[in-house]
Amino acid sequence: VTARLDPVGQRSETVRRANLSAIVRELHARGPLSRSELVARTGLTRSAIRGLIRELTAAGIANEKRAIPLGTPGRPSPLVRLEPERASVLALEIAVDSLAAALVGLGGNVLASIRVDRPRDHVSLDAIVGDLVALAERVLVPSRRRSAVIGIGVAVAGIVRRSDGFVWMAPNLGWRVTPLGQVLDEALGLAVPLEIANDADLGALAEVRRGAARGIDNVIYLSGEVGVGGGIIVDGRALAGVAGYGGEIGHMPVNPDGRACGCGSTGCWETEIGATALLRRAGRPIDGGRSEVDALLAAATDGDPVSLAALEETGRWLGLGLAGLVNILNPGLVVFGGLFEHLYPFIEEPVRAMLDERALRPPRDLVGLTPSGLGDDAPLLGAAELAFEPLLADPARWLRPRDTLAERATA
Amino acid sequence: VTARLDPVGQRSETVRRANLSAIVRELHARGPLSRSELVARTGLTRSAIRGLIRELTAAGIANEKRAIPLGTPGRPSPLVRLEPERASVLALEIAVDSLAAALVGLGGNVLASIRVDRPRDHVSLDAIVGDLVALAERVLVPSRRRSAVIGIGVAVAGIVRRSDGFVWMAPNLGWRVTPLGQVLDEALGLAVPLEIANDADLGALAEVRRGAARGIDNVIYLSGEVGVGGGIIVDGRALAGVAGYGGEIGHMPVNPDGRACGCGSTGCWETEIGATALLRRAGRPIDGGRSEVDALLAAATDGDPVSLAALEETGRWLGLGLAGLVNILNPGLVVFGGLFEHLYPFIEEPVRAMLDERALRPPRDLVGLTPSGLGDDAPLLGAAELAFEPLLADPARWLRPRDTLAERATA
Numbered sequence: 001v002t003a004r005l006d007p008v009g010q011r012s013e014t015v016r017r018a019n020l021s022a023i024v025r026e027l028h029a030r031g032p033l034s035r036s037e038l039v040a041r042t043g044l045t046r047s048a049i050r051g052l053i054r055e056l057t058a059a060g061i062a063n064e065k066r067a068i069p070l071g072t073p074g075r076p077s078p079l080v081r082l083e084p085e086r087a088s089v090l091a092l093e094i095a096v097d098s099l100a101a102a103l104v105g106l107g108g109n110v111l112a113s114i115r116v117d118r119p120r121d122h123v124s125l126d127a128i129v130g131d132l133v134a135l136a137e138r139v140l141v142p143s144r145r146r147s148a149v150i151g152i153g154v155a156v157a158g159i160v161r162r163s164d165g166f167v168w169m170a171p172n173l174g175w176r177v178t179p180l181g182q183v184l185d186e187a188l189g190l191a192v193p194l195e196i197a198n199d200a201d202l203g204a205l206a207e208v209r210r211g212a213a214r215g216i217d218n219v220i221y222l223s224g225e226v227g228v229g230g231g232i233i234v235d236g237r238a239l240a241g242v243a244g245y246g247g248e249i250g251h252m253p254v255n256p257d258g259r260a261c262g263c264g265s266t267g268c269w270e271t272e273i274g275a276t277a278l279l280r281r282a283g284r285p286i287d288g289g290r291s292e293v294d295a296l297l298a299a300a301t302d303g304d305p306v307s308l309a310a311l312e313e314t315g316r317w318l319g320l321g322l323a324g325l326v327n328i329l330n331p332g333l334v335v336f337g338g339l340f341e342h343l344y345p346f347i348e349e350p351v352r353a354m355l356d357e358r359a360l361r362p363p364r365d366l367v368g369l370t371p372s373g374l375g376d377d378a379p380l381l382g383a384a385e386l387a388f389e390p391l392l393a394d395p396a397r398w399l400r401p402r403d404t405l406a407e408r409a410t411a
Numbered sequence: 412v413t414a415r416l417d418p419v420g421q422r423s424e425t426v427r428r429a430n431l432s433a434i435v436r437e438l439h440a441r442g443p444l445s446r447s448e449l450v451a452r453t454g455l456t457r458s459a460i461r462g463l464i465r466e467l468t469a470a471g472i473a474n475e476k477r478a479i480p481l482g483t484p485g486r487p488s489p490l491v492r493l494e495p496e497r498a499s500v501l502a503l504e505i506a507v508d509s510l511a512a513a514l515v516g517l518g519g520n521v522l523a524s525i526r527v528d529r530p531r532d533h534v535s536l537d538a539i540v541g542d543l544v545a546l547a548e549r550v551l552v553p554s555r556r557r558s559a560v561i562g563i564g565v566a567v568a569g570i571v572r573r574s575d576g577f578v579w580m581a582p583n584l585g586w587r588v589t590p591l592g593q594v595l596d597e598a599l600g601l602a603v604p605l606e607i608a609n610d611a612d613l614g615a616l617a618e619v620r621r622g623a624a625r626g627i628d629n630v631i632y633l634s635g636e637v638g639v640g641g642g643i644i645v646d647g648r649a650l651a652g653v654a655g656y657g658g659e660i661g662h663m664p665v666n667p668d669g670r671a672c673g674c675g676s677t678g679c680w681e682t683e684i685g686a687t688a689l690l691r692r693a694g695r696p697i698d699g700g701r702s703e704v705d706a707l708l709a710a711a712t713d714g715d716p717v718s719l720a721a722l723e724e725t726g727r728w729l730g731l732g733l734a735g736l737v738n739i740l741n742p743g744l745v746v747f748g749g750l751f752e753h754l755y756p757f758i759e760e761p762v763r764a765m766l767d768e769r770a771l772r773p774p775r776d777l778v779g780l781t782p783s784g785l786g787d788d789a790p791l792l793g794a795a796e797l798a799f800e801p802l803l804a805d806p807a808r809w810l811r812p813r814d815t816l817a818e819r820a821t822a
Binding site for chain 2: 010011012015018019022043044045048159161168169217218230232234235237239240241242243244245246247248249251252253254255256257263265266320321323324325327328329330331332357358359360361362363366
C-alpha cells in the first residue's frame with residue numbers, strides 16, 4: 001500500500017548508504033555487537049559487513065575490540081561499538097514544571113545531564129531560552145565536548161510544526177505562535193541543526209528505542225500533566241501525519257457535556273484525565289501541580305477514600321479513552337508516562353476493567369499496559385534520538401576526517 | 412524511528428527484486444508509462460530500467476509499444492504497459508445488503524464485474540459462500556480466464572484476523588467467530604492464495620491507489636451503513652496494528668450517556684452516525700436499510716424539515732468524532748464512502764462547522780473532505796489490490812515461463 005512520490009528504485013551507492021545506516025542504527029540502538037550478530041540482524045553477508053565496519057572504524061565512528069573474558073572457555077568474539085565521544089548531541093526539554101539539558105553520545109550514552117525546576121515567573125520566550133542556554137553551557141563542559149556536537153534536539157510541551165520549530169500552541173507554558181526554533185538556535189550559537197518536536201512524540205521515540213516498548217512495533221505512549229499528549233508508533237515509525245501534528249490524543253472528544261478545554265473545544269479527554277480533573281475530584285487546589293498530586297497519592301496510599309475515589313474515576317475515564325484508541329490503532333502496548341506513570345499503581349485496575357468493558361475483544365486481548373521505562377526523562381532522551389537521526393539515516397555523509405565531523409552537521 | 416526485527420541490510424539480489432517491484436507497482440497504479448517517466452518516478456538509471464523491462468516483457472508480464480500518434484509532431488515514445496489478461500485476481504465482497512464479484516487484470520482493468528442484492532434469508536455461512544461461488548463462476552467465463560487467476564481477495568463487513576481470514580465478528584451479518592477463509596477457499600477450489608480483510612480497510616486501499624485519495628499519504632476512509640468502519644492510511648501504508656484490527660473508528664467512544672452498541676460497549680461513534688441513528692432521528696423504521704435512507708434523502712431534497720434536522724444532527728456527530736480523529740492522525744484527507752457518500756451533500760456543512768469548533772486549528776487547516784471517488788465498489792476494488800499484493804511486492808517470483816504463472820501463486 002503506497003502512494004509515495006519519492007523515488008522508489010535503489011541504485012548501488014544508495015544501497016551502500018542504506019547498509020551503513022542499518023549497521024549504525026543497530027549499534028546505536030542495541031550497543032556493542034559481534035560481526036556474527038550484525039550478520040544475523042542485518043541480513044548482509046559477512047564480507048559486506050567487514051567492508052562496512054572498515055569504513056566506520058577508519059572514520060573513527062566505531063571501533064572493534066575483543067570483550068574482556070569472563071572466565072568462560074574460548075576467546076570472546078571482538079565486538080563492534082560506536083565511539084560515544086566522537087559524535088554527540090545536545091538534548092533540551094521545556095516541560096511545564098522543569099527545564100532540562102543533556103549531552104548524549106553516539107550509542108545513547110548520557111555524558112552529562114541536568115534538570116531544574118522551571119521558575120514560574122520565567123514564562124517569556126526570552127527568559128526560558130536564557131535559562132536553557134545556561135543549562136546547555138553546563139553540560140557542554142569540558143570545552144572539547146562542544147566541538148563533537150553534531151545536532152540539537154528539543155522537546156517541548158506544545159503543538160509544534162516540525163519543519164521549522166514553530167510552536168503553534170503551548171497552553172501550559174502560556175505560549176501561542178512562538179518562533180522557538182529560530183530564537184533558540186541563535187541564542188545557542190552552536191551552528192548545528194536544531195530540531196524541535198512535541199514532548200510526547202519524543203517520549204514515544206525514546207521508549208521504543210531504549211525503554212519499555214523496545215522491540216514493539218505498534219505503541220501508544222500516553223503522557224502529560226495538566227495537558228495530555230501522546231506519541232503513537234505505527235509499524236515501528238512515529239505517526240506524524242501530514243505536518244507532524246499527529247498524536248494529539250488528549251484532544252479526542254469523549255464527553256459532549258464535559259468541561260471547556262484549553263484548546264477551545266469541550267469535553268476533550270484531557271479535561272477528564274489530566275491533573276486538573278484529578279485534583280478537582282479530590283477537592284484539592286486544581287493548579288497545585290505535581291506537588292499537590294504527590295500529596296494526593298500519599299493520601300491515597302494511606303487509604304484516604306476521597307483520594308482513592310478520585311483516582312478510580314480518573315482511571316475509568318483513562319480506560320474509556322484508551323478503549324477508543326485500542327479500537328482505532330490495535331497497538332501491542334500502551335506506555336504510561338509523565339503524570340500517568342506516577343498514577344499507574346492506582347489506576348491500573350479501573351483502566352483494565354474499562355478496556356474489558358468498552359474495547360473490542362480482539363484488539364483488547366492483544367494490548368499490554370506498562371508504566372514508562374524511562375520515567376520523566378523519556379522526552380529528553382527522545383530529543384537526543386531526534387538529533388541523531390540525520391547521522392543514523394545516512395552515516396556515509398559523516399565518514400570524513402575526524403576534525404570536520406561536527407562541520408558536516410551544517411553541510 | 413524503527414523497532415523492526417526484520418533484516419534491514421540489502422543484498423544485490425534483493426535490490427533487483429525491489430527494483431522490479433518498484434516498476435511493476437508504478438505501472439499497476441498509474442497505467443502505461445514511457446521509459447523516461449519510469450526513470451523519473453523510480454530514480455533508477457536508464458540502463459537499469461532497460462534491463463528490468465526486458466525481464467518483464469520476456470516473462471509476458473509487460474509489453475512495450477509505441478502509442479498511437481495523436482497528430483502531434485514527432486514520434487510518440489513507446490509506452491511500457493502491463494498485460495491485463497496475463498495475471499488477474501478474483502475479488503469478492505460480502506456487504507450487508509449485497510454480494511459482489513469481479514475479475515480484475517494486472518494494471519487494475521476490471522475484466523468482469525457483478526453485484527446482486529444479498530437475499531436477507533441467506534444468512535448462514537454456507538448460503539453466503541454458495542452465492543459467492545455462483546457469482547465467481549460468472550466472472551470466470553470464458554474458461555481461459557480461470558487459469559490466469561493468481562489470487563483471491565475478499566472484503567467483508569466485519570472484524571477480520573488477517574493471518575487466516577477468521578471473521579471474529581460481523582454483527583450486521585449475524586456472524587460471530589466464523590472460519591470464512593477456510594470455507595470459501597475450499598468451495599471455490601481455485602488453489603490460489605485467498606486473503607480476507609475488512610471492507611473499510613480495503614476501501615481505503617482502493618481510494619488511495621485509484622480513487623479520491625490518489626497521491627495522498629495520510630488518509631481516513633470513513634464507511635459503513637448500520638455499522639461504521641474506517642480504513643486509515645499513515646505515510647502511504649495501511650494502519651493495521653499488531654493483528655490487522657486497526658481502523659475500527661466506529662467504536663470510538665463519543666457519548667458516555669449514549670446508546671448500547673452492537674459491539675457490547677456504549678455510546679460508540681457508530682451509535683450516533685450510523686444508518687440506525689439517522690433513521691431514528693427522522694422517525695423512520697430503524698431497520699429499513701438503504702431504501703429507507705434513500706427515501707429520507709428524497710424527502711430532505713424536497714425540504715422536509717424533520718429529515719433535514721436528522722441529517723443536520725448526524726452531521727454534527729460526524730464532525731465531532733472526526734475532530735478527534737483529525738487531532739490524533741493529522742490526515743490530509745477524509746474520504747466519505749458507503750452510506751456517507753450518499754449523505755455527503757447534506758452533512759458537509761455541519762461536519763465542517765464541528766471541525767472548526769472542535770479540532771485543533773493546525774491539523775484542522777490541513778485536512779480536506781471529499782466523497783468517495785469509487786462509490787460502493789471501493790471495497791471490491793480494494794480486495795483486488797489485496798490479492799495483487801504478492802505479485803507487486805516480488806514480481807521476480809513470477810518471472811517464469813508463461814504456462815506456470817498461475818501455478819506460482821501456490822508456491
